[in-house]
Amino acid sequence: MARSALILVEGHRGSGPRYINAIQHLGLKPITLSSDPTQYEYIMSENLEAIRVDTDNIDDMIHECSRLRASYDIAGITGFTDIDELLYAKVGKLCQYFDLYGPNPESIERCCDKYTQHQLLADSGVPVPAYRLALNAADVESATAEIGLPVILKPAAGSGSTGVRLCRTLDELAEHTTHLLGEKHLWQSTPRILVEEFAQGPFYSAHIMGDEVIAIGAGDFGRPPHFVFREVTCPAPLTDDEHDRIADVSLSCLPALGLGWGPTNVELRWTKRGPVVIEVNPRLSGGVDPQLVQLAYGVDLITEHIKLILGDEWDLRRRHTHTATARFLIPDRDGILDWISGDSRAAAVPGVAGVELYVKPKTPIVRKSDYRDMIGHVIAASPSQAQTEAILKSAVDLIDWSITPFPPLGE
Incomplete structure (x- = not known):
């Protein structure tokens, strides 16, 4: 009898090992398809x-999956990348081809275009910021004149806050427009810029499985004008009314975008008019979020996602309610990382659930003003928010590093 296998399309530094462990725990063999497997340690x-x-080639992946079926019972196919969501659309196409459970690829593709996503949400009455599509610098200027400063400039496709900036003045607007339309920003297709009203207020993230809100987290960013996460907490400190309003708005996104199978992540801001949807990600949130949800409520989103892929019954019941927080380690300068230490001592602090360093000594540090600026994280959890904050501070204070600036050009 052929052994059952679950195919993963590409990998993920954060969620990858957790998916592997969950797949193996369920008695399946994980097999990864990747353009370069060596990039995943x-x-x-x-x-x-x-x-x-x-x-990138759906036919090549179909060929490989067909070849694997000669040796394995392919129980499911999935992917979890939060860097290239179009790849997740290809996962949906593979599932359709092999008659397996999976996401709707057309819905994924619609969500990947932030302008189309905003249109569909607005047409369904979901609150979104004012927005315009720009193809050139003149479009950016006219759109900003209509919306009014400050605005957010972002690529119409992409994730991880890459290319996203708050522009408060016309000079900042011109500078970032030049950056996006120049050679510094890598476009996968024709440049398309979303000009968006700056929805001011606290940031929240709703984690949905199927049509059920499992958790709502809160996020805190570093200094503007960029949006690099400094800290993420689950659950968010909300009143019952605030929680219900965010949950209701988040769930209203599903029919508007043709979602509702599997995981969805909705990012919002609480503004003067209440919750406003910034973005809907038709996938499980990447990074540390699944771990925070598990620490906070005892719900393993990754395992339950795999059960759904297999066609098994999932269990989304909460086991407890704790507060889990992740603090990201972000350098304040570019240069060569001389050393970084204290992670072992931080991990030994009672209540610390995880410490991870993403870089090693002698690594060049070149900040990109997006998710790539993070060099590590510390996660703490406890029954109360105040206790978690105290644990986190004690642990983070034990980690230190040194960066030698790059020598000036010409030296």
């Missing part, structure tokens, strides 16, 4: 099966 270190294939 956990695949190499654990000697996991991985197949090199052009994951």
Whole structure:
């Protein structure tokens, strides 16, 4: 009898090992399809099966999956990348081709275009910021004149806050427009810029499975004009009314975008007019969010996602209510990382649930003003928010590093 396998399209530094563990715990063999398996350290270190294939080519992936079916019972196919959501649309197409459970690829593709997403949400009465599409600098200027400063400039496709900036003046607007339309920003297709009203207020993130809101987290960013997460907490400190309003608005996004199967992540701001949807991600949130939800409520979103892929019954019941918070380590300068230490001592602090460093000594640090600026994180959890904050501070204070600035050009 052929062994059952679950195929993963590409990998993920944060969620990848957790998916591997969950798949193996359920008695399945994980097999990764990747354009470059060596980029995922956990695949190499654990000697996991991985197949090199052009994951941009759906026909090549169909060929590899068909070949694997000669040796394995393919129980499911999924992906969890939060860097290239169009890849997740290809996962949906693979599932359709092989008659497996998976997301609707057309819905994923619609969500990948932030302008189309805003249109569909607005047409369904979901509160979104004022927005315009711009194809050139003149479009950006006219759109900003209509919306009014300050505005957010962002690529109409992409994730991880790459290319996203708050523009408070015309000079900042011109500077970032030049950046996006110049050679510094890498476009996968024709440049399309979303000019968006700056929805001012606290940031929240709703984690949905199927048509049920499992958790609502809160996020805190570093200094503007960029949006690099400094801290994420689950659950968010909300009143019952605030929680219900955010949940209702988040769920209203599903029919508007044709979602409702599997995981969805909705990002919002609480403004003067209440919750406003900034973005809907038709996938499980990446990074530390699944771990925070599990620490906060005892719900393992990754395992339950895999159960859904397999066609099994999932269990989304909360086991407890704790407060879990992640603090990201972000350098304040570019240069060469001389050393970084204290992670072992931080991990030993009671209540710390995880410490991870993303870089090693002698690594060049070049800040990009997006998710790539993070060099590590610390996670703490306890029955109360105040206790979690105290644990986190004690642990983070034990970690330190040194960065030698790059020498001036010409030296």
